[in-house]
Amino acid sequence: MRRLFLSATVLFWLAVSGAWLGARLQPPLAPPAAPAEARYTLDEIARHDRAEDCWMAIDGVVYELTAYLPEHPSSLRVIAEWCGREASEAYHTKTRGRPHSPYADSLLPAWRIGVVS
Amino acid sequence: MSAAPAALRRGGSLVAAPAVLLALLAACLGWAWPAELGGWRALSIVCAWAGTALLAGSLLLMVRAARLAALFGGLDAQYRWHHRSGTVAYVLLLAHPLTLAADAWAESPVRAWQVLAPWAQHWTVWLGWLALLLLMAGLAATFSLHLPYRRWRALHYLAGAGVVTGLIHVWALLGEAGPLWLLLPLAALALGWRLLGSDLGLAARPYRVRSVVPHAAGLIEAVLEPCGPRMAVTPGQFVFAAFGDGAHFHGCGEFHPFTVSGIGADGALAVGIKALGPCSRHVQALEPGVTVRLEGPFGGFLAERAAGPQLWLAGGVGITPFMAALRAGPLTQPTTLLYFHRSAQDAAYLDELRQLAAADPLLTLVSEAADGPPPMLAARLAEVPGLAGRSAQLCGPAPLIQAARDALLRHGMPAAAIHFELFDFR
Ligand SMILES: Cc1cc2nc3c(=O)[nH]c(=O)nc-3n(C[C@H](O)[C@H](O)[C@H](O)COP(=O)(O)OP(=O)(O)OC[C@H]3O[C@@H](n4cnc5c(N)ncnc54)[C@H](O)[C@@H]3O)c2cc1C
Ligand code: HEM
Numbered sequence: 001m002r003r004l005f006l007s008a009t010v011l012f013w014l015a016v017s018g019a020w021l022g023a024r025l026q027p028p029l030a031p032p033a034a035p036a037e038a039r040y041t042l043d044e045i046a047r048h049d050r051a052e053d054c055w056m057a058i059d060g061v062v063y064e065l066t067a068y069l070p071e072h073p074s075s076l077r078v079i080a081e082w083c084g085r086e087a088s089e090a091y092h093t094k095t096r097g098r099p100h101s102p103y104a105d106s107l108l109p110a111w112r113i114g115v116v117s
Numbered sequence: 118m119s120a121a122p123a124a125l126r127r128g129g130s131l132v133a134a135p136a137v138l139l140a141l142l143a144a145c146l147g148w149a150w151p152a153e154l155g156g157w158r159a160l161s162i163v164c165a166w167a168g169t170a171l172l173a174g175s176l177l178l179m180v181r182a183a184r185l186a187a188l189f190g191g192l193d194a195q196y197r198w199h200h201r202s203g204t205v206a207y208v209l210l211l212a213h214p215l216t217l218a219a220d221a222w223a224e225s226p227v228r229a230w231q232v233l234a235p236w237a238q239h240w241t242v243w244l245g246w247l248a249l250l251l252l253m254a255g256l257a258a259t260f261s262l263h264l265p266y267r268r269w270r271a272l273h274y275l276a277g278a279g280v281v282t283g284l285i286h287v288w289a290l291l292g293e294a295g296p297l298w299l300l301l302p303l304a305a306l307a308l309g310w311r312l313l314g315s316d317l318g319l320a321a322r323p324y325r326v327r328s329v330v331p332h333a334a335g336l337i338e339a340v341l342e343p344c345g346p347r348m349a350v351t352p353g354q355f356v357f358a359a360f361g362d363g364a365h366f367h368g369c370g371e372f373h374p375f376t377v378s379g380i381g382a383d384g385a386l387a388v389g390i391k392a393l394g395p396c397s398r399h400v401q402a403l404e405p406g407v408t409v410r411l412e413g414p415f416g417g418f419l420a421e422r423a424a425g426p427q428l429w430l431a432g433g434v435g436i437t438p439f440m441a442a443l444r445a446g447p448l449t450q451p452t453t454l455l456y457f458h459r460s461a462q463d464a465a466y467l468d469e470l471r472q473l474a475a476a477d478p479l480l481t482l483v484s485e486a487a488d489g490p491p492p493m494l495a496a497r498l499a500e501v502p503g504l505a506g507r508s509a510q511l512c513g514p515a516p517l518i519q520a521a522r523d524a525l526l527r528h529g530m531p532a533a534a535i536h537f538e539l540f541d542f543r
Contacts, residue, residue, distance in 0.1 A: 001204045002260040009253060012211040019218050019233050022226030070153045078292070 038062075038114030042086065045116070049084025055113075056087040063111040131190040134198035138174040145170040145296045157220035165213040166296075169287055171206035172252075172280045173300040175199050176307040179277075181315045181357070183413050192415040196542050203276065207252050210283070214245065244286035251279030266394065277308055318359055318372065321410035322348065326363070327385060329403045333458075333465035335392035336434065337401055338378060340385050341409050347384030348411065350377050352441035353419025353538070356411045358388060360400055363407035369396040372412060376512075376538075378437040378466075379444045386411070387441075389465060391434040418538040423508040427452040428501055430521050432513020433459065438538060439512070440466055448479040453501050456484040457494075457517065495524050505529040511537040 040055075040062050048055035054066045065083070072079045082090050145166045151159040178199035181192065189195035214233055222229035231238075235246045255276025258269060284304060288297055314320035323344040330338050341358075348356070355376040360368030373396060379387030392398040418438055427450050429439050436456055454474075458464040467484060474482040483497060498504060498521070505528055511518050518537050525535055 001200055004208060005204055005256050005260055008208040008211055009257075012215065015215050015218075016233055019222070019226065019229045022222070023230030026226045071158065 039117035040114050041117055045086075046084045051080040051083060054080065054083035056082055056085065057116050058088050058091045058108070060116050061108075061112055062114045062116060063108060064113045065111050068107075068111055130188075131194055134178055134189045134195055137177065138171060138198065138202050141170040141174045141299075142167055144299060148296045157216045157223075161213050161216035161220065164209045164216060165287075168206045168209035168213060169283065169300065170296075171202045171209065172283060173303050175203035175206060176277065176280055176304050178202065180307050180310050181412070181415075182310065182320065183415060186415050191417050193539075193542065204256065207256055210249060210252065214249070241286060241289040244282055244289060248279045248283035248286055251275050251282060253279075255279055277311075280304060281308070315357075315372065315412065318410045318412070321357075321359065321372075321412045322346065324386070324409040324411050326360075326403060326405050326407040326409060328405055331401075332389060334462040335398070335401065336389060336463075336465045337403060338387055338389045338465075339400075339403055340379070340381070340387045341411065342383070342385045344408075348386070348414055350380055350386060350414040351420065352377070352380065352445050353438045354414040354416045355438075356386065356388070356413035356415070359410045360403060361408040361410070363404050366402055366404050366407050368407065368409075369399055371396055372410075373397065374415075374540075374542075376416075376418075376437040376441070376540075377414070378440040380441060389434060389437045389440070391465075393434075416538070418512065418536065419510055421536065422450065422510075423534070424450065426450055426503060426507045428498075428504065428507040428509045428525075429454040430457075430509065430511045430513070430517075431455070432457045432517040433463065434465070435511075435513030435517075435538075435540065436466055436470075437512075439510075440469075443470070443473050443477075443480070447477050451479050451481075453481040453483065453507075455497055455501075456482065457487050457513070458484065459488050460486050494520055498524050498528060508534040509536065511535065512540075515539055515541065 040057075042057065045055045045057055045062060048064075051069055052066065054064070054069060056063050056065055065079075069079060146163065149162060149166045151162045154162065175198075178189070178195050186192040186195050189198070218229040218232045221232045235243045252275075255273055255278075258264060258272030259276065261269070264272070281304060284297060284301055288294065288301070291297070294301070310320075324341040325344055327340045327342045329340075332338050350356070353376075355374050357372040357374050359370055359372045360366075361370065362368060375388040375390055377386050378389040381387075390397055390400050390403075392401050419442055429452060431439055431454065436458075439454060454470070456464075456467075456470065458467075464484065464486070470482055470484070474480045483500075485493065485497065487493070494517075501507070504525070507530070509521075509525055509530060511521050518539060522535055522537065526532060
């Protein structure tokens with residue numbers, strides 16, 4: 001047990017240092033070219049209100065989250081409820097008054113498809 | 118440290134502890150199984166829940182209560198599973214953030230580092246880190262054998278704090294209780310029992326010191342009489358004792374395990390206490406009238422004695438369980454007792470043992486002074502008639518037990534016939 005504890009602990013810190021080094025060594029990402037953004041009305045967004053076809057408006061930006069839903073930490077039901085809706089409030093309070101993390105913020109832009117008109 | 122049949126005879130089972138752990142695992146993984154996820158993410162969640170379930174189980178197996186210990190086949194077997202489940206849980210929980218990062222690594226190493234770096238994250242994840250670091254510190258102390266016992270135990274509690282912090286991390290992330298309905302009360306009960314029931318002694322029974330007799334250099338024997346309901350103890354079992362105050366004596370108040378060395382018909386229990394550290398040295402000044410709180414009884418050493426001839430081997434204060442058995446009445450099987458002690462002044466109970474041997478034709482006593490594992494151990498064992506056909510009961514310091522076990526195996530004694538008790542749980 002002692003040996004298991006020691007080797008697992010050493011491997012853990014090696015892996016954490018590896019992730020840190022990997023992040024340091026990666027060249028910064030080129031900022032994506034900004035295409036002319038599509039504009040959607042809330043009515044249009046409301047048509048995509050299912051887990052299989054899920055748009056959300058958060059802080060004036062429209063996201064197509066269909067492909068992301070299965071990856072969300074909490075159960076599918078919690079987030080799918082917000083499909084087709086203005087979800088800024090829910091995003092910032094996470095239903096229980098906790099905002100999402102900077103990590104979550106960094107995930108969102110990948111799913112951006114336009115802005116609310 | 119006795120073998121399976123003894124545990125079964127006492128109504129407990131050696132598979133009870135792994136069965137409880139498996140049930141907790143199944144409950145948590147059944148609830149949280151990430152069916153709609155795949156890859157590293159799914160692995161991370163499985164590791165997280167498996168680790169959480171085992172941590173809660175490990176906490177349950179830390180509870181020191183006579184009934185529970187009997188259910189799990191003895192306190193030593195229970196503690197062995199406590200160690201195993203805690204360590205395996207820790208390894209699984211180390212894998213949990215790493216596999217989460219591995220999932221993000223596919224996207225980019227920067228993303229992977231963001232998953233791990235607490236400052237890029239929310240307080241729920243800080244709690245995860247805090248829990249892991251507490252577990253790490255607690256376990257590091259657990260595995261440092263050279264720490265003094267009191268510091269060792271204080272640091273070991275860090276691991277308990279890690280479990281609680283980890284459970285709060287899960288609750289905060291989950292946003293609902295889920296399996297925590299099971300795990301949180303379990304953890305609270307286990308820690309509560311440990312702190313209030315065991316360490317403060319609310320679950321202990323009141324006894325009083327009737328007499329104190331010095332038996333050798335740095336070894337006293339105290340007879341304790343019950344002030345209320347008495348415990349049913351059999352030879353080979355031990356109790357946890359905390360000595361309180363008397364007219365001139367102030368006990369250290371901590372619970373320490375001592376093997377019962379004699380069981381009176383009136384429910385009185387004798388314990389032989391050797392000065393092995395601060396508290397047991399202090400107890401050498403014990404006086405009649407001091408109050409004692411006892412918990413137990415625990416253990417099943419000597420419970421399984423096969424019908425055939427016996428080999429008993431005692432080192433130093435490890436003679437106490439054999440004293441209880443010999444004082445309980447004449448033997449029913451031919452028994453050779455090898456008793457090793459450091460020097461003549463250290464040989465506790467030797468006169469009484471000689472009288473017992475003279476009165477009981479079935480008992481052969483061999484006593485010898487030696488410092489450390491006796492050089493003559495192999496020779497003494499070889500002189501025991503029909504050695505390989507006996508069943509062995511060993512009690513003493515770990516190096517002596519190890520040397521004796523090896524020698525007995527070499528002499529052809531089957532491993533299942535060798536039973537032993539160590540005076541340390543670490
Ligand atoms: C099953 C069992 C039976 C025992 N029977 C006897 C006996 O019959 N006679 C006897 O003199 N001694 C017996 N001991 C040993 C005795 O418990 C220790 O010597 C005593 O607790 C030492 O405490 P201390 O404060 O004096 O010394 P410390 O320096 O604090 O401890 C010395 C060693 O004892 C162990 N220890 C201390 N406190 C505890 C505790 N609360 N629980 C478990 N281990 C502890 C530690 O491993 C430590 O390294 C037994 C121990 C065990 C586990
Ligand atoms: C370095 C330490 C830790 C970090 C960075 C961390 C991070 C995270 C993150 C980000 C999640 C959400 C992941 C997802 O659902 O995809 C999570 C979930 C989880 N964590 Fe941790 N964690 C850590 C330590 C722990 C510890 C010590 C425990 C043990 C109690 C634990 C138990 C869990 C469990 C059970 C879940 C799943 C909750 C669910 O089903 O949604 N974690 N952790």
